Amino acid sequence: MEVRELAAADAEEYWTLRLEALMLSPEAFATSYEEAVKRKNPIERVKENFNADGSHTFGAFLDGDMVGIVTLIQESYRKMSHKANIFAMYVTSRSRGKGTGKALMEAAIQKAKDMGEIEKINLTVVSSNERAKKLYTSLGFASYGTEKRAMQVDGVFYDEDHMELFVK
16 A cells, blocks of 8 residues: 555546545535535646645555545644644545555654644544544544534534644
8 A cells, every 4th residue: 555645646536535435424524525516626626725835635545546535734824833634534445444544644644743833733533433533542642522513414413522633
């Protein structure tokens, strides 16, 4: 398996995987599949996001296919620029339990450390997603609170745990 930061040439494959994530795990993402497919020029928007300052998206590849993604975004306000956030973490079902998620998160954490000014990484995870929480905890993330009814999908409410990792 190879993990690397994604570039404009990866935008279409990324978008396909992102749509899969939104369709198969709607409770895990703020964006809905229905909202995503209505976006104008989504591939161009993905390319722009890949080139945005402070934004780093990583892909995991197995036999040449993208099987996982994660995005690290540094806070843009000067007073908060010591923090970054993890977004859009997803691993295909065929690659779960094989270290793909861990490799993606390690790449994002290392990038945050390499950036120099990042001291803390935040993320949110659906409270019932024990597998993801176990992964994040194994990497040093600690929970600092739970937001009740953080998201609603098809009439069902989901709580979210807020987690943080201090890298300095």
